[in-house]
Amino acid sequence: MASADNGMNGDGSTSVERVGIFALSGATKRFGGVVAVDGVDFDLLEGEVHALVGENGAGKSTLMKMVGGVHAPDEGSVEVGGEAVSFASPGEAEGAGIAMIPQELDLFPELTIAENLFVGRKRPRTRWGGMDWKTMKEEARRSLGSMGVSLDVGATVKQLSTANRQIVAIARALLGDAKAVIMDEPTASLTEREAEKLFEVIADLTASGVGVVYISHRLEEVFRISDRITVMRDGRHIKTAPTSDLDSDELVRLMVGRELKELFSRSRHETGDIALETRGLTREGEFEDVDLTVRRGEVVGLAGLIGAGRTELAQTLFGLHKADAGEIRIDGEAVKSLSPQKAMEKGIFYVPEERKSQGLISPFPISANITLSILDRICRMGFVKRGRERETAERFAASLSIRGAGMDDPVSRLSGGNQQKVVLAKSLAREPSVLLLDEPTRGVDVGAKSEIYRLIDDLAGEGKAVLLISSELEEILSMSDRIVVMREGKVSGEFERSEADQEKIMAAATGTKAGQTAEVREERT
């Protein structure tokens, strides 16, 4: 929950009168017949963190894109510094001091940090007309330094961790003298410690008068760093209030429009035989000497920082990569040379973390996405039996409450949470006995999250073995029977549900003693 060291929370009541940076009034945006944003007022003051929350599809990103010059409002107005504006492009908005940092960072992986910072800007030139790399690097260093970060500005962005990419994206915004920075789910792919670093950067920004719009699903963060909160639901403005006037339960109720008694659901189950076991599993440079057991009916949480080797381990268990040493046992039987097809035959299924790039075939309708993994089962003589396909897809869509579009509509019409349910439906259709879930609730709204948790609990209840990879500590702590922590490719801790707490897990994940704050480590490449 919201941590006690609430040092950055600006105290709204005693602060001096702040100047407005931008304001939207009565902003409305329609896409075809769908009203995405319906008459919403929103404003940002200097030096504040204004959190924008709501379920997926509530219209948060669309609202901000109207300030950021991506969309023009169909109705209503945008004012910057008290003057009405209409931006034709994100470039114009940036020129007016409004920088957007989208969820999927728009950086150029093959270019260096310095080059990335100057993309789309007037680059300094030398006397001879060439690029003035020296000045560019200096400015890049200065810009990163102003956030208290030191990175090698000559390093290419692809070498950076997600957290540092985020910081580069912010630096790029600041280089353009941004007065307002809009962050869309900045911590979605960060671990807690990386997020801490980001919060420090945000504190520095607001201290220098920059306003920050903070879109996030992580309510604890919102409570910790924001001064005001605006809630949106179904494209409409629900409430704007100082953070100190709201509490977590009320916020969730405002977001989902109904009382949400329990986000997490986990009932006790008897665990059975060992379904999946690894002994000394090693893959050079990724993970080393991993011993892991998952029993039937058990949820094992796999915690750790990004880059700790969790995803690589899970993908190796699914046969996507070859292990260099050690063995994998499924139902007590050692398996060699695993491939995804073979893993599926053995009842293992991996649900990837990246929904768009790894989980869904976006031109396909919802039904075909669900049945993708079981095509061989619904075929006769190489031809798909349409009746079987439809029946299967509808059964899973119903049991996972996939809502928002028809079975024959493209899967891209669904909201993020429902898309994630399609990815899960695809894996469940295969009736696996071991499920490897990689960040199953990332970027998913509260309502869908709670449904996914219930599903995980049901699956364990049915006797399936679940390996849950998650960077959200609360999720790991609430859903797991047992927690395994990885650090730099090795298992660094293992806890029973009863003995685990946030501090112990973080300590094992970062290699520090419990309670000790870790210094941000040097960039690993």
Next chain:
Amino acid sequence: MSGASTTTTATEHSDGPLKRFLTRPEAPALIFLAALVVVLSVVADGFLGASNFEGILSQVVVIGIIALAVNQVVLSGEIDISTGSMLGLCAMASGTVAVAGGGLLFTLLAGVAVGALAGAVNGFLVTVARIPAIIVTLGMLYALRGVLLLVTGGTWVTGVPAEARVLGIGSVFGVSLPIIVLFALFIVMELVNRHSDWGRNVLAVGGNRRAAMLAGLPSRRVRFWAFVLVGAAVGIASVIYIGRAGSVQTNAGTGLELQVIAAVVIGGTSIAGGRGSTLAALTGAVLIGVILNGMVLLGIPGVWQDAVLGALILLAVSTDVLRRKLLGDKA
């Protein structure tokens, strides 16, 4: 409850038949084709008529058959530009067998076998050696022509006997046989594309290869067989080719590969893979035929041919982009 909500939202979001048609990949090409047929019927003497239509179709049979197969390769996210030389080699093989008295069956087998073998080499280099398809098939475009020249020493195959020319010049119930073959293959490919396991896998692999792999689909095998299919289709087309020509020159099929790609793209199959249809490939091929025929009938000089085809490709790609924008299709 959730089942009910799925159905209600389904009706809410379901599109009308017109929008459904417009979202089909081949819709712009079909509309353009229809408009062109109407215009040409009015302005070009001799356009409207069964014999001219038959002539147009006969002209595009070879391109059409190959396009139906290349369409699958493009749908799987790959490309094949080796079909021109492949046709030359297949025609040389089937022609030689025909001249030696192989009859229709062995002529056909020779063409298909040589084509499938060349396609398998393409498929192997792309999926196992993991060389980009554009490089592999460009290399094969030159290599196969080179093999053809080395083997024949530049001599022609002439005097293909009548029994082996049936597929090229025969007719059944007054309909020319090559056209029947084209439509038969179209129906087969349509069934395979829409209803078979493999056809679905092709679309999945082309739509998102990573996701397809994570769903356990055999991405390499799927793409390998698409390349082999192209070879087999080129083999069949080669028999029609020698049937029509009665002889094979060493430059047979030169430039064909790009016409085939043009047919696929003009028809509406996305060059990025994952999106398109069998009808798109056929429509594209027919459209090319109609345009070339119309130009002849209108007395437009042949030198305009390439310019018009080029413009058409650009127009096709731009209308597709525009259409998807208008329909709000994010896929």
